[in-house]
Amino acid sequence: MRYLCTILLFFQIAIVQAQQNPYGLTIINTKKAYKESVSRNPDNGLIDIQKAVPGVVLDIRYATKDNFMQQVMYPKARAFARKPVVAQLIKIQAELKKSGYGLKIFDAYRPYTITVAFFQKASDKNFVAHPKTGSRHNRGCAVDLTIINLRTGKDVPMPTPYDSFSKTAAADHPDLPPAIKKNRDFLIAVMEKHGFRVLYNEWWHFDFSGWEQFELLDIPFRQL
Secondary structure, eight states: OHHHHHHHHHHHHHHHHHSOOTTOOOEEOSHHHHHHHHHHOGGGOEEEHHHHSTTOEEOOGGGSSOSTTOSOOSSSOOOEEEHHHHHHHHHHHHHHHHTTEEEEEEEOOOOHHHHHHHHHHOSOGGGSOOTTTOOTGGGTOEEEEEEEETTTOOBOOOSSOTTOOSGGGSTTOOOSOHHHHHHHHHHHHHHHHTTEEEETTEEEEEEETTGGGSOEEOOOGGGO
């Protein structure tokens, strides 16, 4: 049943790709167009994070039903990001390792059609991107992540679980235990040192500086 739902989802994606975008957005939605963009500028390439970043851990919730949509959104548990983004993630991972920590990725590149589906179903629209602008995830320039303790393999305690639609998830929420606040602020500081900016209402979401230079994408994982 899970795989049938995934097949149906991507059938819907194909239909959307064939239609004109109602918001007038320019979206790369064919493998040919994507390859041409990479040929023009190698930085446009979407890199497999797990293959590029030594020791990175993936916890891709949208490849399971353990997410706010309560359905499988990705056919495989994979994470991609533009070449310059991954280059910085490699540096961050190396820096974290010195302190006994490592990266755990929840999500990275997200096809535009998935963003449309999120917006349609989300109970709180403040926590999902509007299709009229698209998401930094659609540009391959955003990562949702946390850090783990390398000795135990467990997540470092943070203010909320991933994708928590609560005010406590805010990047500057003040009413937290000191240890939790220290962990959150440490993560934010390391990410910002390497060219990322945290999203104001999601401590786990980081946008790469210069995301505006990259086009919106709607390339399914199976074509990468």
